[in-house]
Amino acid sequence: MRRSTRLAVFAATLAVLALVPFVVPGYPTTLATEMLIFATLAMSIDILSGFAGRTPLCHGAIFGVSTYVLLYYVTVANGNVWVGAALGIAAATLTAMIFALLAVRTSGVYFLLLTLALGMVVWGVCLRWTSVTGGENGIRGTVRPAWLGNARVLYYFILVVTSAMTAAMWRFVRSPFGLTLAGIRESETRMRALGYDVPLHLFLAFTVSGFFAGLAGVLYAFFNSFVSPSTVGLEQSVEGLLMALVGGVGTLFGGLVGAAIIISLENLVSAYTERWMMALGLLFIFTMIFAPSGVLGRVREALAGNGKPRT
């Protein structure tokens, strides 16, 4: 896609998103807010799965650590919300760094398994460490400042933050560093032979990805005012990864498309039945069998091959 076309698509997307609170106020705006938050999470996952070629199943945990820290700091320790937000992001980034130290030596399925296990550790700690995390009951409390109390203002605040973060992630994956990651995804041995420090690159990519996931977690604390072990659980990681997959791995903006599809679907399905988990599972199965490259992946293939999908 040419630069000018891409800018036009960006501008159009942003314009549509900016109009949401006027066109569909009320509940749909709340949904759109949630969608933006999860789009940030899905894009942070795509940094690893799409660009570094390492599919993680622990981002729900990294995301939720930041939500937990912010809610704890503000409601239990009575701290300042912005300090709490900074601490939350720092905690998420630190968690990602620890995970990265352990996981960068593995790849493929092993990476997936190890990150799954590491994410479950966080879940186990949040569930059992009742004196701090409140166990099953979680932590409840409004953390957003009073000026963000209005749903419309909150939406715009989150739109501004996620747009800035998306731009930052886009710059990151298109930077020489991001291209090195793509090189590692394509051929690790070749990059090593060229003199690149592969584990270091993966470590940094994981850390950056964790930073953005932590940021999404802070926004989620603003939005949801509640955190419980299910926020850091496997389902959260799975849902985030599915958003990245449905949108298209390696496209970055696929995260936005995937989050829009899955959150709309979740609401649609939940309106009729309680079987959302089953629907999510079926969606996973169908995506893997019929559309592994995702929506934007398909679009990109179509553009690249004049309508014919690339093989």
Add this chain to the structure above:
Amino acid sequence: MTLAAIQVLNGLTFAALLFLVASGFTLIFGLMRIVNLAHGALYLMGGYIALSTAMESGSFALAIAAAAAAIALAGFLVDRFLLGFVKGHELRQVLLTLGIALCLNDLALVIWGGDTFTVPVPEALRGAWSFAGISYPRYRLFVLAVGVVVFVLLWLLVNRTRLGALIRAGVDDAETVEAIGIDIKRVFVGTFMLGAALAGVGGALGGAFLSLYPTADSEILVFSLAVVIIGGRGSLWGAAVGSLFVAMLATYGQVWFPELAYFVIFGPMALLLAFRPLGLFGRAA
């Protein structure tokens, strides 16, 4: 002294249960390169099926048999009709099994609801056994015995039979096995069913002492993952040693650091992985 012995027995019996579940997981992983994330869901399903069978018929043996048969059938269907679509794509296979896990869990929630159940055990296995001043639940000793028997049977199967030779050959080089005229697909299906059946039996036995509830599947899955990561892919000894290791850490972790029990299990696992990425008994693919 008595307390220490009971702790050791708790660890050993939990290890036996873990081995049942993890050995199926590692067999499938080792031979077919499929990480079956639905393994925990199959365990839970097996447990629920055993529960319903035991309630209806009153027979514990029948309950175990029903769980094994039903889950083996489920394994057959998954392997035949779903995994076939994504042959050769490791990551897509894993994510597909994750989708299956979500569906199965929700199905279990529809059928059996969200309450906690315990599979009823027969009179002969209830109560405690006293020996040298220690009394210990009979049922847990029974699970320990089953674990040992299954280990011996699997060892004999893998090391002393033609099927075992095919499995071992397939773990090392599936293509060559196929090239010399053996229908490796049938070996694959058989292994998948065997691995699934082990999960089913694990669910039936585990359902009587760990009890069954909606998140039990991911807990047992994570324990199995730890076992396989520690033991190494496809190794029976690895699964046995890994089960002992994880079960002991889990048992003592719960006593010493109840709030951080998970750290105690996964800390050493992570440390081991830093030095041996393929696990204790793992070999490069």
